[in-house]
Amino acid sequence: MSTNDIWIMVTGILVAACSGILGSFLVLRKMAMVGDAISHSVLPGIVIAFLISGSRDSLAMMLGASIVGLITVFLIQMFHQSGVQSDAAIGVVFTSLFALGVILVSMYTRNIDLDLDCVLYGEIAFVPFHDVTLFGVEMPKAVWGLAIALLLIVVLVGLFYKQFKICSFDPALAAAVGIPVVLFHYLLMGMVSLTTVASFESVGAILVVGMLVIPAATAYLLTDRLARMILYSVLVGITSVLLGYYVSYVLDASIAGCIVTVAGVLFVLAFLLSPTHGIIAKRLAQRRNAMMGSRA
Template sequence: MVILATGILVAVSCAIVGSFLMLRKMAMIGDAISHAVLPGIVVAFLMSGSRDSLWMLLAATAVGLLAVFLIQWFHRQGVQSDASIGVIFTAMFSIGVVLVSLYADQVDLDLDCVLFGEINYVPWTKLELFGVDIGPKSLWALGLALLLIVGCIGAFYKQFKLCAFDPFMAAAVGIPAALFHYALMGLVSVTTVASFESVGAILVLGMIVIPPASAYLMTEKLSTMIFYAILYGVASVLLGYSVAAWLESSITGTMVAVAGVLFVLTLLLSPTHGLLWKTRRTKRATGAA
């Protein structure tokens, strides 16, 4: 149950922020942030000596925002957006790898854990408060991240929505579009870092991109899209866990694979954008003509 609860918290958090990234055509920036925060994690670990430190979350979030700022700055200098993302995330991730190899190669700061995660160990990674065991650490981290996401987006939903659809219009009516842009990127950074130990940096990208992409094919309304994205994410977690238990395979990998299968099915069967329905409508229109 703890594994499923962790997966569901990841799926819901990623679905919410991923829906806004999808509308802003910035889905792959989640990949950039998930890799670029590694230097912040390493530096925070070296300064605090602990992987449980709050400073690790804060440092990673700050480095994630720095990566977003550099991507935007390069883009304003004339570099294409996809090239900016590629340059920043590969460079910053490489810096993190170098720091690990130089200063943390003798400690339990495993790159495989950062990249792929291991959700099987979630129930045994406990959080203690004043010497009292208060439950799995990942549940607390992801729960607080989800509360932050829901609180921020719930309080400023109209502003985030307008900035996602038309940032120039938002700026024209007095909404600080740049502020909400970086706020969204901060939420993506928090979600990514909070998910490291459970699903890893790479697999969290699948939950940020695939369920919102499936939901995008189902509706034209943002609130409904977020709802569908959450449903797709939760379904991927539940079905992925069952399939992984049956195949005895990687749980997190199977969850994302199931999300991919659901996306393909949606692409084929969606009543608005599905390929089969489009083909059927085209044949009907041709026959009527």
């Protein structure tokens, strides 16, 4: 195994860890597709940052994308509080902002190497070729960005785990006991925005959105405890990365596509075999109840 292979897997593992933690809260809040919304709606921020800075410097583009990501979260929340269903609010905001970004790209960057592929859909296989030296250590830029994002997520969730938990399960109770529900909502959405922006340029939108949703949904089927759900979500994500990378090597196929496909297969297995929520377990329980009822 080469050094490049190791860096690719490390990047995927970092994405899985960041997404697994945040995805658990998103699934509980029924906002699983917020990551997809952010990954598309940040396009106007990227283009505007490019037009202002005049370069494709990743820091400027990340700043522009992060600002629009937070605007996306604000608009979704505003529409939802005004009576629009959450899924409809997500769809309206991300399609409108993405369309605006497409217009800006077509109007102002026709003769410049800035298109939807290069600003929105990354490729994890190219991660080892973009190194950055920080604190005297040289590592791929994506690894640095995701490692910093993971550290921030672990610190914030660790410090405010109780508040995030109560806000996710019962916002009304959280407000009644004095927890600033809106503040923690935007704090969570800000971390989702940071993770999405830090990930999609290097690893691609498909991978980061898949890791935000599928492992957490799988973990949701395996346990009823939030702490275990977060742990299982991260483990499912890491397993998907390792198995998916091996499958992509064997098939000579897209790495991100194979990782997300493996995650989907693991979800189907949990859907069928989960001891509490699985289809097979439910059928067996129904048969047992029917047999006990007939004997009675």
